[in-house]
Amino acid sequence: MRDRRPEGERLSRATAHRLSLYLRALAVWPADGGRMSSTRIALACGVTDAQVRRDLASLGHLGRRGLGYDAPELSAAIRAVLGIDRVWRAVLVGVGNLARALLRYRGFRTQGFEVLALFDADPTKVGERVEGLAIEPTERLTDRVRDLGAELAILTVPADAAQPVADQLTAAGIRGVLNFAPVLLRLPPRVKLVSVDLAIQLEQLAFLIQHGEPAADPAAR
Amino acid sequence: MRDRRPEGERLSRATAHRLSLYLRALAVWPADGGRMSSTRIALACGVTDAQVRRDLASLGHLGRRGLGYDAPELSAAIRAVLGIDRVWRAVLVGVGNLARALLRYRGFRTQGFEVLALFDADPTKVGERVEGLAIEPTERLTDRVRDLGAELAILTVPADAAQPVADQLTAAGIRGVLNFAPVLLRLPPRVKLVSVDLAIQLEQLAFLIQHGEPAADPAAR
Numbered sequence: 001m002r003d004r005r006p007e008g009e010r011l012s013r014a015t016a017h018r019l020s021l022y023l024r025a026l027a028v029w030p031a032d033g034g035r036m037s038s039t040r041i042a043l044a045c046g047v048t049d050a051q052v053r054r055d056l057a058s059l060g061h062l063g064r065r066g067l068g069y070d071a072p073e074l075s076a077a078i079r080a081v082l083g084i085d086r087v088w089r090a091v092l093v094g095v096g097n098l099a100r101a102l103l104r105y106r107g108f109r110t111q112g113f114e115v116l117a118l119f120d121a122d123p124t125k126v127g128e129r130v131e132g133l134a135i136e137p138t139e140r141l142t143d144r145v146r147d148l149g150a151e152l153a154i155l156t157v158p159a160d161a162a163q164p165v166a167d168q169l170t171a172a173g174i175r176g177v178l179n180f181a182p183v184l185l186r187l188p189p190r191v192k193l194v195s196v197d198l199a200i201q202l203e204q205l206a207f208l209i210q211h212g213e214p215a216a217d218p219a220a221r
Numbered sequence: 222m223r224d225r226r227p228e229g230e231r232l233s234r235a236t237a238h239r240l241s242l243y244l245r246a247l248a249v250w251p252a253d254g255g256r257m258s259s260t261r262i263a264l265a266c267g268v269t270d271a272q273v274r275r276d277l278a279s280l281g282h283l284g285r286r287g288l289g290y291d292a293p294e295l296s297a298a299i300r301a302v303l304g305i306d307r308v309w310r311a312v313l314v315g316v317g318n319l320a321r322a323l324l325r326y327r328g329f330r331t332q333g334f335e336v337l338a339l340f341d342a343d344p345t346k347v348g349e350r351v352e353g354l355a356i357e358p359t360e361r362l363t364d365r366v367r368d369l370g371a372e373l374a375i376l377t378v379p380a381d382a383a384q385p386v387a388d389q390l391t392a393a394g395i396r397g398v399l400n401f402a403p404v405l406l407r408l409p410p411r412v413k414l415v416s417v418d419l420a421i422q423l424e425q426l427a428f429l430i431q432h433g434e435p436a437a438d439p440a441a442r
Contacts, residue, residue: 011428016424021421028405082427097321097322100318101318101322102419113420151430152423175430176429182326192429193426194422194423194429198417200238200241202329202332202373202399203303203305204238204415207237208413208415209396
């Protein structure tokens with residue numbers, strides 16, 4: 001029995017990010033008799049105890065004073081709020097080393113993301129099977145996204161190909177793009193975008209060292 | 222002549238992240254006669270014009286009303302604040318597909334990050350050359366980090382190997398870790414950490430779609 005948060009109430013992006021971290025902590029840390037304390041979650045995620053309690057309170061009345069949280073119940077509540085209490089149908093475009101690394105990463109499926117098709121512009125790659133999927137030509141991207149009812153796209157194409165492919169995906173009705181190409185994509189507001197620019201991550205690290213920010217952030221911000 | 226910001230004045234992590242984005246915009250967008258308007262930067266980065274002007278004002282008096290910013294001068298000022306107006310010596314541990322993709326990504330070098338050595342625990346990989354570097358055994362990690370004076374480490378090892386390797390790096394005096402293993406690392410405060418958990422990025426995307434947050438964020442947060 002998990003409480004869904006009332007409609008309209010908005011969760012901030014920062015809170016959503018912390019909830020993702022709490023989910024990791026709940027998954028990897030052994031809970032005593034299925035229970036987990038806010039202190040232990042805070043410790044694992046590098047945030048304050050008060051912050052954890054505040055964030056989790058926004059999910060509904062899950063904690064019991066002195067008893068902590070029921071780990072499975074809490075995980076379910078977080079997954080519901082994040083929208084991963086379901087399977088998201090995804091496609092991947094650009095099957096290079098990064099894509100092969102991502103496809104091998106079991107974290108995706110366990111978190112509710114299923115990659116249904118792979119695409120690449122290089123004709124010599126078409127037909128090759130990677131992690132059980134045959135690479136298809138990028139020309140078929142639009143039709144396939146529609147046929148598969150894919151909602152998410154993972155973009156691991158070279159920088160110069162990213163915007164045209166993103167435009168194709170937008171035309172096909174994709175709802176979200178996870179972009180690894182080091183470019184600033186322009187997409188209509190209805191298509192959500194999360195970009196992972198690896199140089200930016202390194203710059204953030206340099207900044208942290210340079211400015212000696214005390215709190216070490218356990219995950220990409 | 223760029224203004225360095227006064228000592229002590231602290232830049233927030235969020236601001237630093239936006240500055241990284243502005244740097245991308247400055248690099249990829251053709252500036253008219255070397256000048257760039259805050260409006261154009263805002264457009265490219267998906268933030269408001271006012272936000273750009275506020276962030277850039279904190280770097281010193283770079284903009285001229287009606288004339289916009291001198292692109293090279295602005296880039297230099299941002300790089301100085303982020304601490305990438307120098308070369309960061311880095312090592313990489315765990316030479317799988319992700320590592321190969323990262324090593325091929327020229328963005329690192331151009332942004333001032335130089336990978337000096339590669340390490341892997343798999344003896345069959347030791348000696349193999351990747352992007353001009355020979356893979357070394359992980360046993361030599363501590364000594365080599367000291368000898369090379371490496372400050373940053375890119376961690377692309379499997380989840381279960383991440384903490385032990387991070388501890389080795391900490392012992393070797395590394396200053397920062399860019400972690401791609403899907404685990405919450407525990408490091409002393411003096412070692413800065415930026416983690417890129419790909420499942421978390423997908424969860425953030427699912428959250429954005431689910432909650433229809435209006436502003437599409439152009440880069441990982």
